[in-house]
Amino acid sequence: MPEPRALIFDVDGTLAETEELHRLAFNRAFATAGLDIAWDRPRYRQLLAVTGGKRRILRHFADAGLPPDEALAGALHQSKNRFYADAMAEGIALRPGVAGLMNAAREAGLKLAIATTTGRSNLGALLAAVDLPPFDAIVTGEDVAALKPDPEAYVLALRRLDLDAGVALAFEDSVNGLKAATGAGLRTVVTPGLYTAGEDFSSAAIVVADLVGFDWRA
Template sequence: MKALIFDVDGTLAETEELHRQAFNRTFQDFGLDWHWSVDTYRDLLKTAGGKERLRVWRDRVGARVSDATITELHKEKTGHYGRLMSEAGVRLRPGIADLMDFARKNGLKRAIATTTNRPNVDALCLAAFGRPAQDLFDTIAAGDEVPAKKPAPDVYLLALERLEVAAGEAIAFEDSRIGVLSAKAAGLRVIAAPSLYTTSDRLDEADLTAPALSLELVREASAFFSGAFSG
């Protein structure tokens, strides 16, 4: 085993509620009579990517909002998210710090494969780790760098290419169905732990699922993963 590849939102930390609040603040700024409840946002998360969710919602409610405005909305929302993250802070999900430390001590590469954009990754890392993303991960593959977002495999394939490791030499960590499908389509083995917003997701395609991630969980799976984490 040579690498661990992490999803971001819902996997590294419970960030989706801050995203939802950032969207709603943006709608107010633009004078739109849109409001995403928790249940609405949970449903919209079945579509990967903020701009993509905005388009889905626009079409669902029949709003006359151009793609150019969608881009402006998303840019404003990214700013709100960064400010909310700075103000409220966020804690890593259980097990993440242990997994990151284990990878560092054992010479495993660490990567991000996410549908979100790079500014959101940086905001989370500064809030949760107190360090910029580039200091923590060997590579960061973000959704705005690939043609197709999850459940397409593109972002994982990009991460593997940059890491210069084969799919069979890495494990992906995910929290959602579309994330699991993306990683599996890229040929990766996947450990999934649902987040607060994905508790109803079917994660059958994951190689291993659990309520939360932990180093102990990965060690217990070492036999299944050909002893990758033994020792």
């Protein structure tokens, strides 16, 4: 295998353990709207099989026998994103090894990219709260028609980097993300997170607890 020329990162659960902040923000949005909905951790783990916050809300409506109210789901999702941004403004720690790996890769001349299907506002809130080097390409949910596990986000990131999949390495934390990355032909490093431990990562190039000391040349 050729040595990687680019590292492409997922965001939620990969750069930082953000999923718990998302869950709490959803619950604040539900409470503010006067809805008797509160997602505990087991329920949220189930819903993470659905990518996209609005789609997650609609899945909950369907599971609860409620009508598929697109307008309400959209309003709740926007409210949730505001609560998430407020929480993120208070600060969040990157997962161990993330900053060190990115800085080392940048110093070695590698390109860095993000391929996420979270919203641009959520990504912006995270990047404003942490200290990371600049990215050569960023793909968010607004840039693609199909969310993960569809590979579109990674295909677009590679196109924007002007690189083939064989010279890039992806970093993910979930089986949906792994399917997206491998579907684009990428070797993928998985660091399971709070909500994804125990998922089937058998198609990953490597599974590690964190990125401390990770060497992309190995």
